[in-house]
Amino acid sequence: MLNHAAWVTHNVEATANFYTEIMGMDLVSTVFDDQIPSTGDAFAYFHIFFRMRDGSTLAFFEAPGLPARSEVSHPAYDIFDHIALQAEDRDEVDRWAKWLTENDIPFVGPTDHSGLIYSIYFQDPNDIRLEITTPLDPHWNNHRDKAEVDLKAWCDAKKDADEKGEDVGEALLALIRSRRHARSVL
Template sequence: MVNSGIACQETSMPTASLPPPAPIQQLHHYAYRARDAEETRQFYEDILGLPLYHIIQSDFVPSTGEYCPYTHFFFRLQDGSFIAFFDLGDDQAAEPSPNTPKWVNHISFRVNTVEELEATKARLQAHGVEVLGVTDHHIFKSIYFFDPNGIRLELTAQLADEFQMLTESRTAHARLAEWNARKEQWRRERAAGQATAPLKPQQNDRPEVAARAQG
């Protein structure tokens, strides 16, 4: 069950009679707060090459009805999905989460080849953007950087083919179930004062990173 932080309303409809979930085809858009629309446009359109595609402006929020004037603008990816932003007209960027490392929350975009990845890295650096990588994740390679709003972005070139990814998927539920069981045990130990450090995963898929960090 997903814990949204909001108490769920009870429903009289039995679970068995619910319709199946609609097939989710692809990402439509991811939206984030922008400090300045033009600064953001220059980064995404002029540097990354994502065309500005759509703008919505209003004084009131359609979903909540609250008064909050905004300009909502969208950049289109090759697959027809979008990354979008809200400029609230106050020159304020979104505040980073105080309890989450800066590398955790990020958006990853895919390019076709490692050569394109390296070319984009050079282009970003020529525009004064600090870039980490190329980082080898075995099934893909990536570079990392921040946009003008403090959003961590990743560009990825896939290495693994569809067969390898399908093979990986066959163990995903079992591995997550093992993690969940260990986390339940860790919670009991923490409640009893026997565990203070965060839980570590049951296996290390990237031993070379640990060796490099410790060496």
């Protein structure tokens, strides 16, 4: 079970309001001090925790004077890095979409990910991408054999292209296209 995942916030009040009022999580714990216990670094911080339905928590740190994050070098970082929170079913995902609309929070979706999961995406006040999702495939996270085959194919395509001095990105696109074509003829 996840204990907690933590990120930086530059406004703990806005973060607390969002996670309690919009996301419906409970504020369950806080710590503040002038020294980081794990490293001994001497700077003030406020650490805040919000509990989810399963008991795991999301947490944030605010430290005064902390500069803004650096710009990312590629838009994929802002898309791939996210927190996915599970809903009970499609109806709950749709209720979240309605709730976000009512609270003027823009979102993307709903999106059906090839019958695997159904999701919406939006940003918290810290520009952390959140996903509300529900499995469409009851075994969505139990496809180990396929996952191992896919991982090997991906890594082999990269190694093969690198050894041949070919463009790795193009080799991976060719792998994706060949897999897509194979699925379409079934």
